[in-house]
Amino acid sequence: MPAYLIVHPREQRRDDILLEDDPLTVEFTGGWAIFRDGDGFCTAIPAALGARIERVDAPQAPDHPEPAPQKE
Numbered sequence: 203m204p205a206y207l208i209v210h211p212r213e214q215r216r217d218d219i220l221l222e223d224d225p226l227t228v229e230f231t232g233g234w235a236i237f238r239d240g241d242g243f244c245t246a247i248p249a250a251l252g253a254r255i256e257r258v259d260a261p262q263a264p265d266h267p268e269p270a271p272q273k274e
Contacts, residue, residue, distance in 0.1 A: 204225065205221065205226070206222070206226070206237070206257055207256045208247060209253060209254045209256065211252045214252075219245075221244070223240070226239050235249070
C-alpha cells in the first residue's frame with residue numbers, strides 16, 4: 203500500500219503527516235504536491251511550505267516477493 207510521510211521544517215513546529223491508502227498517488231505540478239486516492243483529491247502541499255515528502259512503504263512486485271527480515 204503506498205504511504206508518504208510529510209515532514210514539516212523545524213521552524214514551523216507542526217506534526218508530521220502520514221498518508222497511506224490504496225491506491226494513493228502524488229503528482230508534483232505548479233509548485234504543489236497533489237495527493238489523490240480512489241475517491242479523488244485528498245490533500246495538497248505547497249512547495250513554498252518547505253516540507254519534505256518521503257515514500258515510506260515497501261513496494262514489492264507480486265511475482266517477486268522479498269523474504270521477511272531475519273531476527274537477530
